[in-house]
Amino acid sequence: MAFLPQVDICRNILDVTRRLLIEQGTTRLSIRMIAREVGCSVGTIYVYFENKDVLIHALIEEGFDKLVEMQEQTEKAVSDPLQRLSALCRNYIRFAMQNPEYYEIMFMLKPERMARYPAEKYRKARHSLEIIAAALEQCGRRGLMSVAEPYLEAHLIWAFMHGVISLIGVKRIDRRFEQDEITEAAIQRIIEMNLKRK
Template sequence: MVSEKKQDIRRKILDVTRALLVQHGITHLSIRMITREVGCSVGKIYFYFENKDALIHALIEEGFEKLVAAQEASDNPDLTFQDRIATLCHTYVDFGLRNPEYYEIMFMLKPERMARYPAEKYRKARRSIEVFADVLREAHEKGTMVFEEPFLQAHLIWSFLHGIIGLVHVKRIDRKIEHQVMIDAAIRQIVDSHFEIARTV
């Protein structure tokens, strides 16, 4: 029972911090601001988290855990390589659009304004790119992918998808273009460009 209560408090601290971070930014976020919203003492925050950076790092880690879990759950080895990449792309974009607070914290915070993200946490976060790279590597070994360097190509795919998510978040896409139409077209381009040989044979 006590353990459950501790988890509830920790969960509330994380949820409140996530909302405040997006609303006010990392520079203006303070522990006292968090305590006011949570309704607890400063000491209670430090009981669960060493400092503000550790709290933010916990949110980043949590976001990547959710993203990677969604990616791995959506990947079906029985599908073609083209369909697997398309599915992973849709899963990634869907996560970014459905979880704007997590996404902003994971990818858009200024790293120079907080402590360096721990190496062991970064290695786990990198799995979100490696999921793409694994499929591309398999495709490359089978001779069905156009490009070399699967890990680099995975980063290029990520940058394409990240750009679309960012534009949707800040409402910078022309009103004449439906978001889903643009997303679907972008993912088709990604798949077609990487698997052109397989598509034209």
């Protein structure tokens, strides 16, 4: 034990919590469960996180950081505005699919049900929207789209993606459709929806 440095209990707690969040959701998730899974005592959790909410807020923040960083990189990496837009959409959906637990706490918790709602943290979410709005504007400037209100349009795009992700998450999409089929169709509609009519 002395030679096996306790690497990073804090990290461990966060990762275990993420895993448990998928199966259990926030309410069913319990500190005892986390402790048992991490292999530490309940008290130890409280050494690192003031309470259950703080622990979840930490994960929410982490999620936003990951998402925003990914989108910022795409913004930089893809120069063609139309391709950038679809890359941003594809990324967003992929992020949700691969990190359902992050996605759930980032975008599916009703604020009125969170005891200690950290409004500031959610404001980070805005940045991800602004990146989409910027891509739309760029498309507009290049004459590819005619977007009167890019920020509103970005909300609509976001909503569309969020709807697809959510319905997949609650397993309500008809089994006849593959996940990819649905998500790709959605992305296609999103692009077309804004493309300049000739």
